[in-house]
Amino acid sequence: TQALTKRFLNVTGGCTVFSGNYSKGAAQTVLPYLLGSRWTESGADAATMNSSAMVILWGANVLDTRLGSEMPRRLLEAKRRGVPIVAIDPRRTATVAGAASWWIPCRPGTDAALMLAVLHVLLSERLVDLARVGSLAAGFDSLARSVLGQDGGTARTPGWAEAVCGVPAAETVRFARAWAAAHPAMLIPGFSIQRVRDGEETYRLTVALQLATGNFGVRGGSTGSLNNNLPTPRVGTMSAMRPAGQPTIPVLRWPDAILQGRNGGFPTDIRAAYVAGGNHLNQGSDVRKNTAAFDALDFAVCHELFLTPTARRCDVILPVASPLEKEDIGIPWLGNYLLYKPAALPPAGSARSDYDIFCELSGSMGAGGEFSGGRTAAQWIDTFLEASDVPDHEEFKRTGIWLAPDQERVGLEGFASDPTGRPLDTPSGKVEIESERYARVTGFPALPGWRDRETDPRWPLSLVTPKRADRTHSQLGDRSSPLGPADHALQMNPSDAARRGIAAGDEVRMFNSNGVVNVRVNVTDDIMPGVVSLYEGVWLQLDEHGEDRAGSANMLSDTGGTGPGHACVMHALPVEVERGARGSGAGVP
Ligand SMILES: Nc1nc2c(c(=O)[nH]1)N[C@H]1C(S)=C(S)[C@@H](COP(=O)(O)OP(=O)(O)OC[C@H]3O[C@@H](n4cnc5c(=O)[nH]c(N)nc54)[C@H](O)[C@@H]3O)O[C@H]1N2
Ligand SMILES: Nc1nc2c(c(=O)[nH]1)N[C@H]1C(S)=C(S)[C@@H](COP(=O)(O)OP(=O)(O)OC[C@H]3O[C@@H](n4cnc5c(=O)[nH]c(N)nc54)[C@H](O)[C@@H]3O)O[C@H]1N2
Ligand SMILES: [Mo]
Numbered sequence: 025t026q027a028l029t030k031r032f033l034n035v036t037g038g039c040t041v042f043s044g045n046y047s048k049g050a051a052q053t054v055l056p057y058l059l060g061s062r063w064t065e066s067g068a069d070a071a072t073m074n075s076s077a078m079v080i081l082w083g084a085n086v087l088d089t090r091l092g093s094e095m096p097r098r099l100l101e102a103k104r105r106g107v108p109i110v111a112i113d114p115r116r117t118a119t120v121a122g123a124a125s126w127w128i129p130c131r132p133g134t135d136a137a138l139m140l141a142v143l144h145v146l147l148s149e150r151l152v153d154l155a156r157v158g159s160l161a162a163g164f165d166s167l168a169r170s171v172l173g174q175d176g177g178t179a180r181t182p183g184w185a186e187a188v189c190g191v192p193a194a195e196t197v198r199f200a201r202a203w204a205a206a207h208p209a210m211l212i213p214g215f216s217i218q219r220v221r222d223g224e225e226t227y228r229l230t231v232a233l234q235l236a237t238g239n240f241g242v243r244g245g246s247t248g249s250l251n252n253n254l255p256t257p258r259v260g261t262m263s264a265m266r267p268a269g270q271p272t273i274p275v276l277r278w279p280d281a282i283l284q285g286r287n288g289g290f291p292t293d294i295r296a297a298y299v300a301g302g303n304h305l306n307q308g309s310d311v312r313k314n315t316a317a318f319d320a321l322d323f324a325v326c327h328e329l330f331l332t333p334t335a336r337r338c339d340v341i342l343p344v345a346s347p348l349e350k351e352d353i354g355i356p357w358l359g360n361y362l363l364y365k366p367a368a369l370p371p372a373g374s375a376r377s378d379y380d381i382f383c384e385l386s387g388s389m390g391a392g393g394e395f396s397g398g399r400t401a402a403q404w405i406d407t408f409l410e411a412s413d414v415p416d417h418e419e420f421k422r423t424g425i426w427l428a429p430d431q432e433r434v435g436l437e438g439f440a441s442d443p444t445g446r447p448l449d450t451p452s453g454k455v456e457i458e459s460e461r462y463a464r465v466t467g468f469p470a471l472p473g474w475r476d477r478e479t480d481p482r483w484p485l486s487l488v489t490p491k492r493a494d495r496t497h498s499q500l501g502d503r504s505s506p507l508g509p510a511d512h513a514l515q516m517n518p519s520d521a522a523r524r525g526i527a528a529g530d531e532v533r534m535f536n537s538n539g540v541v542n543v544r545v546n547v548t549d550d551i552m553p554g555v556v557s558l559y560e561g562v563w564l565q566l567d568e569h570g571e572d573r574a575g576s577a578n579m580l581s582d583t584g585g586t587g588p589g590h591a592c593v594m595h596a597l598p599v600e601v602e603r604g605a606r607g608s609g610a611g612v613p
Contacts, residue, residue, distance in 0.1 A: 163458020
């Protein structure tokens with residue numbers, strides 16, 4: 025839908041588009057500085073886990089929040105082989121319960137501190153092959169000095185981290201030693217750990233840790249990068265006809281761009297929005313600001329299957345064919361394969377596919393030929409296949425899947441096995457743990473590290489807003505529908521509940537300076553003290569006081585951003601929770 029929408033708007037006069045994405049904005053900002061342009065080859069196919077002697081899931085709940093459809097099976101195979109599986113997560117997730125042998129609860133947004141403490145143990149116990157690391161990376165020695173406090177700063181000891189992360193120092197020591205002893209160890213960082221303030225730092229440190237433990241570019245190990253940073257098989261695409269100098273805004277800041285325009289330093293003044301394939305009002309940070317932004321527009325159009333909160337704010341809603349009602353080629357999240365699906369049935373009622381809607385609109389705007397290139401949707405699919413790696417198109421259409429030859433790719437294995445012969449295209453040719461270029465371009469420190477943040481005593485709890493196993497984001501997130509989540513509730517630890525006089529099943533108000541959410545509470549040991557969790561994706565339901573009645577997570581997030589990536593912050597949100605309905609408490613905005 026994104027490429028189609030841009031193409032339509034570009035051939036009919038132009039538009040402002042998003043840069044970055046909600047998923048991995050902070051990680052994809054820093055990884056190119058560390059790994060150069062081959063950061064896109066730094067992941068690992070799930071099947072390579074069959075060589076792992078340890079798996080570390082750092083904020084990755086892969087049995088629920090899929091990071092590739094093959095991952096659950098491979099993880100459970102590893103468990104059956106007796107491979108130790110460590111899960112670092114503030115919640116006892118399905119992955120902790122169903123696969124992990126070791127759960128380390130860590131306060132959200134503090135992973136960088138724990139990572140530094142693990143490095144401290146590895147370095148002070150001389151568990152790092154410094155010569156090997158030096159052959160692969162530049163600046164690791166500076167990081168080591170800083171971690172050990174030899175540069176005049178605070179030593180990042182496990183004791184220091186305990187106060188920040190809530191992980192006992194002895195546990196950190198035990199974890200670091202186990203990691204160093206297991207070869208190879210696959211670290212899979214969740215996307216969650218970079219969707220926090222200063223989220224850029226975590227992915228600089230996951231890479232540093234896999235270097236330090238000798239697992240970088242090793243089969244059964246990983247580089248510490250996003251696990252799905254691997255190419256997918258070649259397949260044709262439809263150009264977005266992007267003109268040179270197309271104005272862009274970071275996706276997180278779209279409501280600010282609408283509300284502030286050029287006066288706020290944005291490249292354009294935006295009067296209209298065109299939405300296809302997103303529920304941005306609900307899914308972007310700060311739904312109150314998002315609502316105001318939609319209200320400030322002169323005109324908004326949406327292609328939707330459902331009357332989402334975003335669709336409700338649009339002037340025109342075009343009913344769109346569902347994915348089951350159109351032929352398409354599927355590109356996987358992670359994996360060396362392609363999928364094909366025919367339409368299972370024709371579009372219902374007046375619904376049309378996104379492509380057919382755009383063809384007709386561009387036709388009546390005098391740009392029909394330019395948009396369609398003279399092709400039907402089916403002809404485009406054939407064109408995409410012509411330009412693809414798929415050898416036998418009929419076979420592909422019959423079976424619905426094509427597997428490329430190599431199913432067990434190890435990211436940056438070539439570089440790791442021959443760093444001088446096959447250097448990276450970074451300034452040093454190595455992994456840049458210390459990056460002067462990053463410092464120059466972004467104004468942030470060249471070395472990864474931890475920055476203390478002031479905490480506001482009004483919001484003592486830390487909110488995470490993860491995904492649910494049975495939902496994709498806001499799809500099926502309408503609580504007024506029988507298909508919506510009837511069991512939606514806030515997870516809270518018994519100690520936090522007791523302190524607030526809250527009992528299981530109570531209605532609570534959760535709030536911060538951004539807004540108020542009313543929701544039922546689930547008191548449970550499955551979440552660490554000081555942390556609360558609310559699944560993302562539930563559709564906003566505003567009452568007459570401007571409070572949300574459904575439990576919609578982005579009522580409590582803001583558009584402040586991570587760091588240089590200007591990426592979303594959707595975990596570790598500071599909040600307070602009180603018992604009862606509106607008007608029962610003090611200190612509420
Ligand atoms: N079922 C399902 N799977 C999905 C999706 C979906 O909608 N539904 N969406 C897909 C998409 S688009 C994306 S981008 C990915 C995103 O994948 P992630 O961002 O990794 O997913 P989340 O569910 O937000 O978080 C994963 C786990 O991290 C924990 N967590 C949250 N904050 C922190 C933290 O600060 N530190 C640590 N250590 N743990 C933390 C949460 O409790 C949760 O168990 O998932 C993909 N997979
Ligand atoms: N608080 C919080 N917020 C989050 C996150 C979080 O962890 N916490 N995660 C973030 C992440 S990682 C992501 S990727 C975003 C996702 O946010 P969105 O991209 O907005 O994803 P969805 O909620 O799945 O919305 C997709 C919409 O497209 C519609 N749709 C489905 N198929 C088609 C089609 O073929 N054509 C058209 N026109 N429409 C179609 C669906 O009905 C649905 O309303 O959410 C982000 N928001
Ligand atoms: Mo995402």
